Amino acid sequence: MSDETSLPGKAGKHSSQKQVEGVGVGTHAHVHHEEHHHELSFWRHYVFSTDHKVIGIQYGITSLLFLLFGFTLMMIMRWQLAYPGEAIPWIGSWLGPDRAPEGIMLPEFYNQLGAMHGTIMVFLGVVPLAVGAFGNYVMPLQIGTIDMAFPKLNMMSYWVFFMGGVIMLVSFFLPGGAANSGWTSYAPLSVIATTGQTAWLFGMVFLITSSLLGSVNFIVTIIQLRTNGLTFMRMPFFVWAQFVTSFLLLLAFPPLEAAGVLQLMDRLAGTSFFMPSGLVVSGVPLTNAGGGSPLLWQHLFWFLAHPEVYVLILPAMGIVGEILANNTRKPLWGYKSMVWAIIFLGFMSFVVWAHHMFMTGMGTVISAFFQTTTMIISIPSIVILTAFFLSLWGGSIRYTTPMLFALAFLPMFGIGGLTGLPLGLAPPDIHLHDTYYVIGHFHYVVAPGTLMALFGGIYYWYPKVTGRKMSDVLGKLHFWGSFVFLNGVFMPMFIQGLAGVSRRLYDGGAQYAHAQDVLWWNEFMSISAWCLGLAQIPFIINFFWSIKRGEKVGDNPWEATTLDMAATTSPPLAHGNFVQIPEVHRGPYEYSVPGAKRDFIPQHERG
Amino acid sequence: MNIPYTSSARPDTGLYNAKLGIWMFLASEVMLFGALFSTYVLLRVNASVWPHGYEFLNIPLATINTVILISSSVTMVMSWAALMMKQFTKYKLYMGLTILCALAFLVIKYFEYSHEFVEGRFPDTNTYLAIYFTMTGLHGLHILGGIVVNAYLWGPGSKMWQTDPVRFTNRVEVAGLYWHFVDLVWIFLFPVLYLL
Numbered sequence: 001m002s003d004e005t006s007l008p009g010k011a012g013k014h015s016s017q018k019q020v021e022g023v024g025v026g027t028h029a030h031v032h033h034e035e036h037h038h039e040l041s042f043w044r045h046y047v048f049s050t051d052h053k054v055i056g057i058q059y060g061i062t063s064l065l066f067l068l069f070g071f072t073l074m075m076i077m078r079w080q081l082a083y084p085g086e087a088i089p090w091i092g093s094w095l096g097p098d099r100a101p102e103g104i105m106l107p108e109f110y111n112q113l114g115a116m117h118g119t120i121m122v123f124l125g126v127v128p129l130a131v132g133a134f135g136n137y138v139m140p141l142q143i144g145t146i147d148m149a150f151p152k153l154n155m156m157s158y159w160v161f162f163m164g165g166v167i168m169l170v171s172f173f174l175p176g177g178a179a180n181s182g183w184t185s186y187a188p189l190s191v192i193a194t195t196g197q198t199a200w201l202f203g204m205v206f207l208i209t210s211s212l213l214g215s216v217n218f219i220v221t222i223i224q225l226r227t228n229g230l231t232f233m234r235m236p237f238f239v240w241a242q243f244v245t246s247f248l249l250l251l252a253f254p255p256l257e258a259a260g261v262l263q264l265m266d267r268l269a270g271t272s273f274f275m276p277s278g279l280v281v282s283g284v285p286l287t288n289a290g291g292g293s294p295l296l297w298q299h300l301f302w303f304l305a306h307p308e309v310y311v312l313i314l315p316a317m318g319i320v321g322e323i324l325a326n327n328t329r330k331p332l333w334g335y336k337s338m339v340w341a342i343i344f345l346g347f348m349s350f351v352v353w354a355h356h357m358f359m360t361g362m363g364t365v366i367s368a369f370f371q372t373t374t375m376i377i378s379i380p381s382i383v384i385l386t387a388f389f390l391s392l393w394g395g396s397i398r399y400t401t402p403m404l405f406a407l408a409f410l411p412m413f414g415i416g417g418l419t420g421l422p423l424g425l426a427p428p429d430i431h432l433h434d435t436y437y438v439i440g441h442f443h444y445v446v447a448p449g450t451l452m453a454l455f456g457g458i459y460y461w462y463p464k465v466t467g468r469k470m471s472d473v474l475g476k477l478h479f480w481g482s483f484v485f486l487n488g489v490f491m492p493m494f495i496q497g498l499a500g501v502s503r504r505l506y507d508g509g510a511q512y513a514h515a516q517d518v519l520w521w522n523e524f525m526s527i528s529a530w531c532l533g534l535a536q537i538p539f540i541i542n543f544f545w546s547i548k549r550g551e552k553v554g555d556n557p558w559e560a561t562t563l564d565m566a567a568t569t570s571p572p573l574a575h576g577n578f579v580q581i582p583e584v585h586r587g588p589y590e591y592s593v594p595g596a597k598r599d600f601i602p603q604h605e606r607g
Numbered sequence: 608m609n610i611p612y613t614s615s616a617r618p619d620t621g622l623y624n625a626k627l628g629i630w631m632f633l634a635s636e637v638m639l640f641g642a643l644f645s646t647y648v649l650l651r652v653n654a655s656v657w658p659h660g661y662e663f664l665n666i667p668l669a670t671i672n673t674v675i676l677i678s679s680s681v682t683m684v685m686s687w688a689a690l691m692m693k694q695f696t697k698y699k700l701y702m703g704l705t706i707l708c709a710l711a712f713l714v715i716k717y718f719e720y721s722h723e724f725v726e727g728r729f730p731d732t733n734t735y736l737a738i739y740f741t742m743t744g745l746h747g748l749h750i751l752g753g754i755v756v757n758a759y760l761w762g763p764g765s766k767m768w769q770t771d772p773v774r775f776t777n778r779v780e781v782a783g784l785y786w787h788f789v790d791l792v793w794i795f796l797f798p799v800l801y802l803l
Contacts, residue, residue, distance in 0.1 A: 145610075145611070146610065147610055149610060149612075149624040149628065150624070150625075150628065151610070212632075212635055215631075215635075216628050216631045216632050216635075217628075219627075219631050220624050220627045220628045220631065223620060223627060224611075224612050224617050224620060224622070224623075224624050224627060225610070225611060225612070225624075250631060250634060250635050251634065251635060251638050252638075253635070254635045254636070254638035254639035254641075254642065255638055255639070255641070255642035257639055258639050258640075258642035258643050258646070259642065261741065261745065262643075262646065262741065265730060265737065265741055269729075269730045269731060269737075269740075270730070270731035271730045271731050271734070271737035271741070272731070272734055272737065273646065273650070273734070273737060273738075288731070289731060289732060289733050289734065289737075291650070291654055291655075291733065291734040292650065292734060293649060293650065293653055296646060296649055296650070299649075300642055300646070303642070
């Protein structure tokens with residue numbers, strides 16, 4: 001066991017004395033004198049580390065960079081939508097003649113931006129941040145163990161993910177650019193697309209492998225390494241969320257891997273899994289054997305991609321649960337029903353996938369089945385959201401920065417969820433499918449919903465990771481800017497979508513007669529998007545500034561009950577986490593217990 | 608500091624970590640091959656003409672391969688049982704036989720493939736051959752992976768028998784679970800692709 005801290009960007013070695021100063025509270029002054037003192041090289045310590053905390057930080061920083069990159073792609077797209085055919089200012093001339101001659105975006109480049117924005121945000125941004133970063137860092141601490149069950153697999157999972165990301169980035173420089181058939185890669189379009197699609201498929205195989213390694217690790221860790229006394233119904237809600245998420249990743253991703261292999265065969269070996277007979281492209285009949293089914297791709301893709309939606313949302317719910325209980329100083333309302341709801345949600349998420357395919361002609365009987373399951377799956381989501389709202393009732397709420405983000409999550413996810421109901425029923429979907437309404441709906445779930453919760457999580461666990469708090473002034477600036485402009489971006493999409501504006505138009509609908517009345521929203525949304533970009537600057541400054549300059553905190557900065565906060569130093573010990581492995585004696589959220597001398601009783605406290 | 612339950616079982620679950628891990632991994636493998644079998648069913652149901660594998664594939668060779676693979680599963684269990692009885696030389700023998708069986712399987716598969724190619728039957732010839740080559744190819748990759756792991760456990764990895772026999776026995780058990788799964792996939796592939 002080493003005594004070094006695992007701060008990002010701190011290459012130097014710390015003496016044990018120094019670390020104790022950094023902790024701020026000198027209660028564990030002598031615990032770092034270890035019998036065995038391993039000297040790990042810089043590479044093993046910060047790059048190829050097997051410590052779940054370092055891997056969590058690696059995932060976190062990589063995914064935040066990918067989020068910024070994916071968002072940048074969208075900010076470029078929004079220029080074309082607001083001012084179609086006009087030269088992109090500042091960066092337009094850098095994009096080169098293949099993408100934007102004289103700064104004017106080509107339709108092909110617009111397609112690449114759209115496909116890669118979706119891919120990067122989902123597979124390289126939100127999931128690695130929600131599961132890879134938060135799950136890796138927080139979950140082992142919350143269940144009171146020294147590391148994940150398979151530390152080497154954990155390291156491998158990060159580096160395989162990293163390789164997948166590199167492949168996706170490099171694909172922009174291939175002839176014909178990156179993948180341009182949408183993030184869903186619908187066949188047969190994707191099969192006849194440019195080389196970028198092959199890179200996309202290889203990249204996806206890496207990302208799938210990474211999440212497979214990660215999910216096996218998470219499940220085994222949660223089942224096997226819970227500390228003494230931590231029964232399943234004493235686990236923090238965050239751990240439950242990660243547990244169910246891991247099962248979704250484990251079981252939903254392999255069919256996409258199979259689909260990816262089949263599409264690779266179509267592209268590279270000339271097979272016809274997804275290619276129907278008699279296809280004519282640009283006036284030339286294709287020579288494929290034919291006999292394949294484009295619908296097959298959609299089934300295999302959505303069998304992954306619908307559970308994937310819950311992979312995006314469940315960890316966010318877990319984070320919100322932790323922050324709400326901590327800042328209302330009350331137990332979560334209906335903890336047990338929430339646990340059952342999340343299990344049921346995970347199970348149901350495997351039988352709703354074809355509600356993405358009502359308009360494909362798969363038949364009314366199948367549509368009726370999937371409508372029913374879709375209505376059923378909304379119930380557990382509502383159970384969880386209602387329990388969150390009821391948890392606020394009668395609490396003495398602390399309006400900390402993480403709490404603001406968690407509170408914003410509730411109505412934002414509510415809007416995202418409720419606007420999904422008309423899409424889950426086939427008749428209204430006839431009108432709404434493939435319009436901006438759909439874009440508005442799922443972005444409300446993922447951006448103002450999940451991302452707000454993830455930002456809240458960063459503010460909440462930052463003191464635990466670094467030993468210092470992020471600035472509240474900058475944090476609130478970040479919060480209000482993001483909150484206002486996120487709604488500015490996505491709310492008008494409902495208006496445009498209800499008016500029937502298709503989501504796939506390179507000119508934002510300028511050529512559509514029926515879109516003319518709602519066309520002016522394009523500029524409004526674009527300006528909101530760019531302002532949303534500006535609103536992230538306080539966060540970026542805050543993130544780096546607070547590493548060295550933030551206010552120092554004690555071991556339990558938020559006076560929380562869960563082990564991650566209450567039973568560790570800030571930051572937790574490298575390679576080992578705990579001074580002594582804690583034993584759990586009570587449930588996860590014993591706040592404001594009548595008769596207790598403090599308003600919180602940590603899980604590992606006796607009595 | 609060591610991670611708990613790497614070699615001993617956790618009392619309330621009755622499992623050591625790697626055993627639960629391999630079961631989880633196999634669950635995902637079921638989904639992978641399940642998706643491919645579903646693909647097979649959907650393609651076949653929607654096809655106007657479907658070539659039958661038994662008209663041109665070599666069924667005797669595939670039957671021999673089936674027997675070889677089932678035998679290798681038996682020797683795999685024997686190698687683990689030998690370790691449980693602390694008979695290391697027997698372990699080496701049975702594990703060696705398992706690896707040889709797997710290699711024999713791949714050699715026969717190679718002859719089958721090259722025969723198809725000589726006859727002008729390629730993955731892009733029709734949808735049946737596409738799914739035939741994809742599924743058996745992916746299964747072949749799984750066999751190859753099994754050979755790599757088993758060869759490691761037979762050769763350099765077997766040094767662990769001296770230092771930590773319990774953990775080494777567990778490793779063989781886990782590799783065996785994987786090997787049985789690969790075997791089982793073939794038990795499904797054989798009738799589906801060759802006989803039906």
